[in-house]
Amino acid sequence: MSQSLRIDKWLWHARFFKTRTLAAKVVSAGHVRVNAERVKKPSTNIKAGDGLSFMQGRQLRIVRIEALGDRRGPASEAQALYEDLTPKREAAAPPVERVGIRPTKKDRRAMDAIRHTES
Numbered sequence: 001m002s003q004s005l006r007i008d009k010w011l012w013h014a015r016f017f018k019t020r021t022l023a024a025k026v027v028s029a030g031h032v033r034v035n036a037e038r039v040k041k042p043s044t045n046i047k048a049g050d051g052l053s054f055m056q057g058r059q060l061r062i063v064r065i066e067a068l069g070d071r072r073g074p075a076s077e078a079q080a081l082y083e084d085l086t087p088k089r090e091a092a093a094p095p096v097e098r099v100g101i102r103p104t105k106k107d108r109r110a111m112d113a114i115r116h117t118e119s
Contacts (some may be wrong), residue, residue, distance in 0.1 A: 005068045007032065007052075008042035014067045015078040016056055031055050051085075062086050 005013075007068055010033075011023040024042035027031060032054040034046060046052070052063045055116060063082040072078070103111070 002003060006042060007034065007044045007046050010046055010065070010068060010081070011052075012080065014063075014081045015072070016054075016061065020085045026054060036062035040088045040097075052082075060086065093099060 008020055008024040009029055011017050012020040017023040017026065027042045028040060029042070030040045032052065034044065035041055035051050036053075040063075046068075048065050048067055050060070050065045052065065053060065055061070057087050062085040065081065066083055067081050069077070069081050
């Protein structure tokens, strides 16, 4: 195993991106930071202990590289390459009480049933 590896290749090995080309495009667009510094070259070398932050879809991912890896293996092997430092999302807000909002179809049917029984 080598001491350093191209960033696009590592992102592909760690299964953050489906293809190496896609990983290279994200890096070239300047959406990846290594140790808080923006990188724009997919050929940038990284090593174990470096910190990465990048957008994966709509989620910001923050990881610390634990190992470089020799191949793109199964997911269990890929997860051993990094430590995920991404903050966990908080639980969704509790449902809002439906006051002053247009009635649902179920509500309208219930109101219609009441109106028809009164006549």
